[in-house]
Amino acid sequence: MTPYRPRILVTNDDGITAPGIRMLVSIARELGDVTVVAPDSPQSGKGHALTLTDPLRLTPSDVFDGVKAYECSGTPVDCVKLAKHVIAGEDSFDICLSGINHGSNASINILYSGTVSAAMEASLEGIDSLGFSLLDYAHDADFSQARDHIKSIIEKVLKDGLQDCKLLNINIPNLPKAEIKGVKVCRQAAGSWVEKFTEAIDPRGLPYYWLTGDFVHQEHADDTDLYALEHGYISVVPSGHDLTRYPALTSMKYIEL
Amino acid sequence: MTPYRPRILVTNDDGITAPGIRMLVSIARELGDVTVVAPDSPQSGKGHALTLTDPLRLTPSDVFDGVKAYECSGTPVDCVKLAKHVIAGEDSFDICLSGINHGSNASINILYSGTVSAAMEASLEGIDSLGFSLLDYAHDADFSQARDHIKSIIEKVLKDGLQDCKLLNINIPNLPKAEIKGVKVCRQAAGSWVEKFTEAIDPRGLPYYWLTGDFVHQEHADDTDLYALEHGYISVVPSGHDLTRYPALTSMKYIEL
Numbered sequence: 001m002t003p004y005r006p007r008i009l010v011t012n013d014d015g016i017t018a019p020g021i022r023m024l025v026s027i028a029r030e031l032g033d034v035t036v037v038a039p040d041s042p043q044s045g046k047g048h049a050l051t052l053t054d055p056l057r058l059t060p061s062d063v064f065d066g067v068k069a070y071e072c073s074g075t076p077v078d079c080v081k082l083a084k085h086v087i088a089g090e091d092s093f094d095i096c097l098s099g100i101n102h103g104s105n106a107s108i109n110i111l112y113s114g115t116v117s118a119a120m121e122a123s124l125e126g127i128d129s130l131g132f133s134l135l136d137y138a139h140d141a142d143f144s145q146a147r148d149h150i151k152s153i154i155e156k157v158l159k160d161g162l163q164d165c166k167l168l169n170i171n172i173p174n175l176p177k178a179e180i181k182g183v184k185v186c187r188q189a190a191g192s193w194v195e196k197f198t199e200a201i202d203p204r205g206l207p208y209y210w211l212t213g214d215f216v217h218q219e220h221a222d223d224t225d226l227y228a229l230e231h232g233y234i235s236v237v238p239s240g241h242d243l244t245r246y247p248a249l250t251s252m253k254y255i256e257l
Numbered sequence: 258m259t260p261y262r263p264r265i266l267v268t269n270d271d272g273i274t275a276p277g278i279r280m281l282v283s284i285a286r287e288l289g290d291v292t293v294v295a296p297d298s299p300q301s302g303k304g305h306a307l308t309l310t311d312p313l314r315l316t317p318s319d320v321f322d323g324v325k326a327y328e329c330s331g332t333p334v335d336c337v338k339l340a341k342h343v344i345a346g347e348d349s350f351d352i353c354l355s356g357i358n359h360g361s362n363a364s365i366n367i368l369y370s371g372t373v374s375a376a377m378e379a380s381l382e383g384i385d386s387l388g389f390s391l392l393d394y395a396h397d398a399d400f401s402q403a404r405d406h407i408k409s410i411i412e413k414v415l416k417d418g419l420q421d422c423k424l425l426n427i428n429i430p431n432l433p434k435a436e437i438k439g440v441k442v443c444r445q446a447a448g449s450w451v452e453k454f455t456e457a458i459d460p461r462g463l464p465y466y467w468l469t470g471d472f473v474h475q476e477h478a479d480d481t482d483l484y485a486l487e488h489g490y491i492s493v494v495p496s497g498h499d500l501t502r503y504p505a506l507t508s509m510k511y512i513e514l
Contacts, residue, residue, distance in 0.1 A: 047303075056465060110500055169500075185513055188499055193381075210313065242447075249442055
């Protein structure tokens, strides 16, 4: 009897030709039957955006030799919705892998991240979902350093399943393989960006603004993802979609009066 | 001595000409000094998307007679960032009001909502922020039915401030004024969408997909926003940005081994 091969959905936000998704597909095909649905253009910072007012295109792609793949004109969340409802149909997927993103999805960056939003969308569909990011913004980032760790995490999740959550936000420090100390399960750190806008004049004489900024850590508690990453660990934050601030359910009662 | 007038930022995701923001501005100008920065086009479902790869335009608008207003080419989150860092500068705002959205931002719809994401972005900047939505999808929705309630909520928050949170996700049932029973502080209900894609062929002979779907309630517990709305109350969910699933910090420890 052929052993069961898990059905693996792979997506990302950097687009189907990005190096990070190539690495993820190369790992995933060793572990199961892979379907790729990824954006046809970079979608960084798209958060949980979906496309309501325009049609979506889904085009077969041969970017990954021997792997069923489609490029999609929409956002990362659109990719997951189309993968689930148009491509998989009744079959669905056992796991969704998103990334590997360039840069950090740690702390509050999870809110802006198309990578994690794609994984979260799959988790809302009941699929165990993992979002990966490497803390290296360079296009030629070396994704191989964490290959063994990533594969091991996916294998563990395929074996034991996610417990008390459906989504892991996984960030990998930008270190050589030998310097990665291990994996830490941790909470999302508080943090913020100090925003700046570059203001300039375009060739037609009109002003424009372009976003830039620096991430500012707000806390360094040793149970946070920022701490783990700063100390050479891969951070794994079990995540969900409940934004309720429970302590405020009592203190904000005054608004009912 | 002139009494202090709070500095109020108003934004939305339906665009600067939408009826909902007009109502919110008309309330806000009775309570303080208003600045409007809103998208120049509809941005429903844009979630926490921001614009990284394109320049942003910010154009003064005279849509609101006597109120300082700008239309922005970006997403709701972009509007808030520009309002804070380009328009307000050192002054910042005392409160941010976003909406009034058409439709529901209750339950998991908070994730997709540009309205709440704009308010959340302001809350990340330390500003008390309120996102409003009326459960009526019609463009000619009657926003007047909840005017008194909305004004009262804003007045209370201006007086006492948000406690244990920086963000309220406020949804208003689609009922005549006399049938709205009051305001309930509650938690975000679990819920999900049953997605469908309309598949069709465009005039050039190419296939496309268009998202549609039905919201499916998953729980009806009496402490949730869905329950409050179904029973004629305005739902107020104190919200934050921490997505950590705390119970899983223990149960997922196996991933470290």
